[in-house]
Amino acid sequence: xxxxxxxxxxxxxxxxxxxxxxxxxxxxxxxxxxxxxxxxxxxxxxxxxxxxxxxxxxxxxxxxxxxxxxxxxxxxxxxxxxxxxxxxxxxxxxxxxxxxxxxxxxxxxxxxxxxxxxxxxxxxxxxxxxxxxxxxxxxxxxxxxxxxxxxxxxxxxxxxxxxxxxxxxxxxxxxxxxxxxxxxxxxxxxxxxxxxxxxxxxxxxxxxxxxxxxxxxxxxxxxxxxxxxxxxxxxxxxxxxxxxxxxxxxxxxxxxxxxxxxxxxxxxxxxxxxxxxxxxxxxxxxxxxxxxxxxxxxxxxxxxxxxxxxxxxxxxxxxxxxxxxxxxxxxxxxxxxxxxxxxx
Amino acid sequence: xxxxxxxxxxxxxxxxxxxxxxxxxxxxxxxxxxxxxxxxxxxxxxxxxxxxxxxxxxxxxxxxxxxxxxxxxxxxxxxxxxxxxxxxxxxxxxxxxxxxxxxxxxxxxxxxxxxxxxxxxxxxxxxxxxxxxxxxxxxxxxxxxxxxxxxxxxxxxxxxxxxxxxxxxxxxxxxxxxxxxxxxxxxxxxxxxxxxxxxx
Numbered sequence: 089x090x091x092x093x094x095x096x097x098x099x100x101x102x103x104x105x106x107x108x109x110x111x112x113x114x115x116x117x118x119x120x121x122x123x124x125x126x127x128x129x130x131x132x133x134x135x136x137x138x139x140x141x142x143x144x145x146x147x148x149x150x151x152x153x154x155x156x157x158x159x160x161x162x163x164x165x166x167x168x169x170x171x172x173x174x175x176x177x178x179x180x181x182x183x184x185x186x187x188x189x190x191x192x193x194x195x196x197x198x199x200x201x202x203x204x205x206x207x208x209x210x211x212x213x214x215x216x217x218x219x220x221x222x223x224x225x226x227x228x229x230x231x232x233x234x235x236x237x238x239x240x241x242x243x244x245x246x247x248x249x250x251x252x253x254x255x256x257x258x259x260x261x262x263x264x265x266x267x268x269x270x271x272x273x274x275x276x277x278x279x280x281x282x283x284x285x286x287x288x289x290x291x292x293x294x295x296x297x298x299x300x301x302x303x304x305x306x307x308x309x310x311x312x313x314x315x316x317x318x319x320x321x322x323x324x325x326x327x328x329x330x331x332x333x334x335x336x337x338x339x340x341x342x343x344x345x346x347x348x349x350x351x352x353x354x355x356x357x358x359x360x361x362x363x364x365x366x367x368x369x370x371x372x373x374x375x376x377x378x379x380x381x382x383x384x385x386x387x388x389x390x391x392x393x394x395x396x397x398x399x400x401x402x403x404x405x406x407x408x409x410x411x412x413x414x415x416x417x418x419x420x421x422x423x424x425x426x427x428x429x430x431x432x
Numbered sequence: 433x434x435x436x437x438x439x440x441x442x443x444x445x446x447x448x449x450x451x452x453x454x455x456x457x458x459x460x461x462x463x464x465x466x467x468x469x470x471x472x473x474x475x476x477x478x479x480x481x482x483x484x485x486x487x488x489x490x491x492x493x494x495x496x497x498x499x500x501x502x503x504x505x506x507x508x509x510x511x512x513x514x515x516x517x518x519x520x521x522x523x524x525x526x527x528x529x530x531x532x533x534x535x536x537x538x539x540x541x542x543x544x545x546x547x548x549x550x551x552x553x554x555x556x557x558x559x560x561x562x563x564x565x566x567x568x569x570x571x572x573x574x575x576x577x578x579x580x581x582x583x584x585x586x587x588x589x590x591x592x593x594x595x596x597x598x599x600x601x602x603x604x605x606x607x608x609x610x611x612x613x614x615x616x617x618x619x620x621x622x623x624x625x626x627x628x629x630x631x632x
Contacts, residue, residue: 150507151507151508154506154507154508155508158508193512193549194512197512197513197515197516197549198512198515200516200547201515201516201517201518203515209508209512256546257544257546257547258516258546258547258548258549259516259547259549260549263549301551302551305551305552305555306551308551308555309551309554309555309558311546311554369497369555370551370552370554370555371497371500371501371504371552371555371556373551374504374505374551374552375504411506414506415503415504415506418502418503418506418507419503422499422502422503424499424503429503
């Protein structure tokens with residue numbers, strides 16, 4: 089099938105923009121810098137130069153640097169959305185909703201305890217790239233009012249999760265619901281793309297890796313998984329599997345859960361999470377899942393260099409670069425030696 | 433009539449001194465009993481003093497986990513995830529046992545660690561809370577040990593003072609009064625005898 093000009097343009101731009109990303113060896117070098125000041129001096133990639141040069145060195149700390157890294161991350165995603173059009177733009181608009189999801193998470197958490205939250209604590213998303221008026225939502229008095237603000241948006245079904253969130257005194261049901269809606273929308277938008285099936289599969293793998301972290305993490309902490317059972321049908325729909333698969337995974341013992349994954353198309357993740365099962369550490373599981381997914385998507389750039397999957401590889405690479413820089417900056421501030429920093 | 437320690441050597445003073453000595457001996461016995469009881473209580477808690485080292489080791493291990501978690505998720509996410517935890521409320525109970533002040537800490541409202549939705553943060557918070565409870569127990573025990581040790585020192589000092597200074601000085605006083613009374617009785621007898629002899 090002949091590819092559209094827009095499709096070719098986007099893939100070529102992804103190739104071009106990928107050269108602005110930090111390579112693995114550059115990240116390894118950043119890991120070895122002495123302190124935050126050296127990190128600032130070594131980070132000479134184009135996208136970082138301008139915001140970092142405007143930084144007041146006397147006020148330098150990891151939180152400030154992380155804030156800049158998050159701005160660069162957002163700018164890169166938004167730039168890619170800007171240059172896309174038609175169904176690609178629709179996909180990108182849905183894809184960058186992950187920023188909105190992250191902000192919603194922060195708002196839910198603050199409002200659960202009626203704590204004040206400012207726009208500075210949220211990821212700065214230009215208004216035209218989000219369907220939520222965060223300026224209004226941060227000023228609401230309680231969690232119930234957040235539900236009211238979400239009713240005219242794609243997240244209206246989250247309202248069903250509010251009673252549960254209040255009864256268990258946790259924002260987890262809300263976060264799971266928002267994430268499930270996000271993936272259902274982005275998968276829906278990916279379906280109509282050329283080579284959409286592949287993009288959908290990649291997104292499903294990403295969603296599954298997150299679920300593995302949540303479900304096994306809850307098992308490690310001996311926390312009840314009843315919250316998840318409520319969403320098993322939407323999770324199954326997003327993953328293109330049966331509800332039984334999700335329920336079996338939820339109810340199984342950890343070792344049996346691993347066998348369930350081994351029998352599924354997501355078996356690639358098992359070798360990355362096996363060490364965490366031995367240590368029963370949620371942090372190890374989190375790192376394992378991220379390493380696993382990074383390994384999974386890294387392969388895409390080589391297998392499908394002229395495909396929409398490459399665009400997705402670029403988008404994930406942007407996100408992982410952000411996660412790794414946050415890790416390095418935080419570790420440098422805390423004086424952690426380079427060999428103890430495990431990049432994702 | 434001569435006097436010692438401001439006490440005149442009379443039969444009344446002797447009776448009073450004997451009564452006081454008896455009272456002091458009884459008090460010494462009670463204080464000795466208290467001293468032994470406090471010492472045994474102290475012994476009971478002393479073996480728990482070793483817990484501090486274990487708790488400190490655990491704190492360091494959880495702290496290392498905390499650092500790793502902070503590096504993994506970053507400041508912003510950590511702060512946001514931790515913001516759902518409610519403040520902890522405690523009540524300090526003061527009791528008096530054998531005149532010794534003891535304190536117990538009751539957690540009336542635990543922090544809502546279960547509310548944390550980021551599991552990496554929740555894992556660290558769970559462990560920190562558990563170790564905090566242990567640390568609190570150790571602090572209460574250490575406070576009891578300090579109060580008991582202080583009281584033991586005071587009681588032992590009092591018992592010593594009573595046994596080595598007060599009781600011997602009362603015994604000396606009684607002996608002195610007895611001797612004085614005997615001397616006075618003897619001189620009275622000699623005087624009486626002398627008068628009777630002169631009349632006869």
